[in-house]
Amino acid sequence: RSGAPLHGAGMGGEQTPTEAQAGALLGGGGRIVRRYFLVFATLVGGALLASLLLEMVFRFQETRASLAETHRQMAEVAALRIVNYVDGIAESVRRAGAARHTVQGRLSEIDVSDLRELLRNVPAIRDVVALGADGREQLRLSRIGTSLPDTATDHTSDPYFAAARAGNTYFGPIVFPTDSFEPRILIAVPIEPYRGDVTGVLTAHVNVRHVWDIIQEIRIGQTGYAYVVSGDGALIAHPDQFLVL
Numbered sequence: 001r002s003g004a005p006l007h008g009a010g011m012g013g014e015q016t017p018t019e020a021q022a023g024a025l026l027g028g029g030g031r032i033v034r035r036y037f038l039v040f041a042t043l044v045g046g047a048l049l050a051s052l053l054l055e056m057v058f059r060f061q062e063t064r065a066s067l068a069e070t071h072r073q074m075a076e077v078a079a080l081r082i083v084n085y086v087d088g089i090a091e092s093v094r095r096a097g098a099a100r101h102t103v104q105g106r107l108s109e110i111d112v113s114d115l116r117e118l119l120r121n122v123p124a125i126r127d128v129v130a131l132g133a134d135g136r137e138q139l140r141l142s143r144i145g146t147s148l149p150d151t152a153t154d155h156t157s158d159p160y161f162a163a164a165r166a167g168n169t170y171f172g173p174i175v176f177p178t179d180s181f182e183p184r185i186l187i188a189v190p191i192e193p194y195r196g197d198v199t200g201v202l203t204a205h206v207n208v209r210h211v212w213d214i215i216q217e218i219r220i221g222q223t224g225y226a227y228v229v230s231g232d233g234a235l236i237a238h239p240d241q242f243l244v245l
Contacts, residue, residue, distance in 0.1 A: 184205055
């Protein structure tokens with residue numbers, strides 16, 4: 001039967017059921033692979049993003065902590081410079097208070113000469129006042145004001161007199177006097193010719209404008225700065241002096 005057609009010879013490009021099922025399985029497998037790939041890529045990308053965000057948070061915290069430490073160190077440096085400056089003046093006043101030539105509780109000419117020398121050598125001191133044990137002024141020397149003592153005023157109730165009379169060094173609060181735009185403090189020390197022998201009190205009104213210069217020199221980065229406030233929160237020194245005044 002040579003003229004009889006062969007089975008399947010006339011089917012052209014049609015697939016058999018087995019081939020169609022295989023193709024369907026392959027197509028479904030491709031979709032599954034793509035789905036798993038997307039899930040995997042999402043997980044990996046999410047993990048990387050989370051790691052990056054976590055690293056950024058850590059870096060931010062480290063930078064912030066480092067900056068805070070820098071601020072603290074700079075503030076300590078500024079405070080130490082101010083303390084040394086004020087202590088240096090106080091030490092000069094204490095040396096002048098060790099008047100070795102007092103006569104019956106009053107300063108001698110040698111002691112007065114030493115106080116004038118104190119004014120010459122320490123420009124920050126504006127006035128020095130010597131008080132007797134009774135709290136009355138015995139001597140007043142001023143760089144720019146009157147040098148006449150006010151003998152009528154009793155200073156025994158003033159806190160600086162009580163502190164110095166007890167043998168201690170007194171540091172008053174920073175004030176801005178009406179006759180000056182510059183900050184000033186009062187330092188009081190005992191007039192003590194010999195240790196434990198307090199015969200009076202020596203006070204010095206000190207201009208602490210140098211604190212402004214210290215603050216002006218401090219810079220942190222490009223915009224950081226330092227400032228000083230008093231114990232009651234008043235602004236004492238700032239790079240913008242208008243804010244202080």
